[in-house]
Amino acid sequence: MTIFAILMPAVQPALAEEIKRVYPNDHFMLSDTQWLISSHKTVTDVSNSIGVSGFEPGTAKGLAVIFTTSSYFGRAPLPVWDWIKVKLEGVPGG
Numbered sequence: 001m002t003i004f005a006i007l008m009p010a011v012q013p014a015l016a017e018e019i020k021r022v023y024p025n026d027h028f029m030l031s032d033t034q035w036l037i038s039s040h041k042t043v044t045d046v047s048n049s050i051g052v053s054g055f056e057p058g059t060a061k062g063l064a065v066i067f068t069t070s071s072y073f074g075r076a077p078l079p080v081w082d083w084i085k086v087k088l089e090g091v092p093g094g
Contacts, residue, residue, distance in 0.1 A: 001039060001087050001088065001090070002039060002040065002041075002068050002069070003036055003038050003069045003072075003084060003087055003088050004037045004038075004043060004066055004067065004068055005034070005035075005036060005066070005068075005069065006019065006034070006035040006036070006050075006064050006065075006066055007033065007034060007064060007065045007066075007067070008032075008033040008034070008035075008063065008064045009033070009063055009064075010033065011032045011033055012061070012062035012063070012064075014051075014061045014062055015050065015051065015061040015062030015063075015064065016029075016032070016035070018050045018051050018061045018062075019035055019037065023037050023039065026038040026039060026087065028079075028080065028083045028084075030076075030080065036083070036084070036087075038087035038088070043066050043067070043068050047064075047066050052064050052066065069088065072084055072088070
């Protein structure tokens with residue numbers, strides 16, 4: 001699967017709820033404004049599915065920049081690395 005980073009300019013409860021609703025088993029909240037989503041979809045599909053783009057006028061859930069990942073590195077709590085490993089590398093049980 002591909003991991004997408006969702007970066008919001010501010011806290012947006014409606015967008016956060018939409019992420020949880022659309023990707024109930026494939027999201028990880030890093031902070032109130034930073035999320036990871038795992039999906040086989042394209043970045044445009046993910047954006048449309050959570051209500052950032054591709055919506056009818058007046059129905060947007062929020063604003064965000066969405067990136068795909070090709071590799072990862074850094075420092076974070078162990079649950080972040082475990083989730084990434086399972087989702088990006090296809091570890092059994094994910």
